[in-house]
Amino acid sequence: MGWYEDDDVWVGFADVMFPPHRFAEAERLVAGSPLLKVAAGDRVLDLACGPGTHVVPLARHGAVVTGVDLSEAMLVRAREACERARVRARLVRADMREHVEPGAYDLVVNMYTSFGYFTDPGDNLVVLRNVHTSLAPGGRLLVDVMGKEVFAGWVGRPQAVDVDGGTVYMRDTVLDDWTRLRSDWTWVRGDEVRRTSLHSTLYSAAELRGLFEAVGFTDVECFGDFDASPYDNHARRLIVRGTRA
Numbered sequence: 001m002g003w004y005e006d007d008d009v010w011v012g013f014a015d016v017m018f019p020p021h022r023f024a025e026a027e028r029l030v031a032g033s034p035l036l037k038v039a040a041g042d043r044v045l046d047l048a049c050g051p052g053t054h055v056v057p058l059a060r061h062g063a064v065v066t067g068v069d070l071s072e073a074m075l076v077r078a079r080e081a082c083e084r085a086r087v088r089a090r091l092v093r094a095d096m097r098e099h100v101e102p103g104a105y106d107l108v109v110n111m112y113t114s115f116g117y118f119t120d121p122g123d124n125l126v127v128l129r130n131v132h133t134s135l136a137p138g139g140r141l142l143v144d145v146m147g148k149e150v151f152a153g154w155v156g157r158p159q160a161v162d163v164d165g166g167t168v169y170m171r172d173t174v175l176d177d178w179t180r181l182r183s184d185w186t187w188v189r190g191d192e193v194r195r196t197s198l199h200s201t202l203y204s205a206a207e208l209r210g211l212f213e214a215v216g217f218t219d220v221e222c223f224g225d226f227d228a229s230p231y232d233n234h235a236r237r238l239i240v241r242g243t244r245a
């Protein structure tokens, strides 16, 4: 079983990954980011949608939203979030390596480092190929990850985050000549100790852009934040956008 198939990762550490301020931030981004701007009726796929972080604001802005995730527990949360917000979205349980709907979308988003989970680089390429097929001509894909160059600025610093009466200690290890990252998280709350390890591919802007181009995306651009600022020494994220011709 791949680490990403283990619900204990997503449910057990949900308070760390999906705190209330991230939902509020998603609302702000969808309302204000030039990269996430949607028009009423746009068909949008949120690939690896988690608990509906961006599904809800995208639907609130009039998009016809499909959220895909492998975790049933995350989809239950996404469904509840839609109900609370009184928005409609189609929620589908599927593996991103297998989910293809030819020509069905105007925009596909993959947010918050939900790309590069597979050890076999071919599997990550398959995800991009599936998305390319699922876009209508002129449709766009947006992938948001932590870029290798940004990450290099703070790798090795131990991090501790206070969450819900406990503390989560995070330690990062760069693997395989800077191609992969393992993040070990330990949550300590009273006598309770919970551990998990997350693995992902570390992409430089040039590497991720190259993958987009390899599967046929055109007009591929890299941004350093959701305000569409350049991917430079001030970047906070690596956001790559490509168009299906």
Ligand SMILES: C[S@@+](CC[C@H](N)C(=O)[O-])C[C@H]1O[C@@H](n2cnc3c(N)ncnc32)[C@H](O)[C@@H]1O
Pocket: 004, 005, 010, 017, 018, 047, 048, 049, 050, 051, 053, 054, 068, 069, 070, 071, 074, 094, 095, 096, 097, 110, 111, 112, 113, 114, 117
């Ligand atoms: C870091 S979370 C991000 C969730 C959401 N995009 C957000 O911004 O909050 C990654 C999500 O990817 C999902 N996931 C992991 N492996 C997957 C796969 N093979 N296919 C589809 N979803 C997957 C997890 O269940 C989890 O909900």
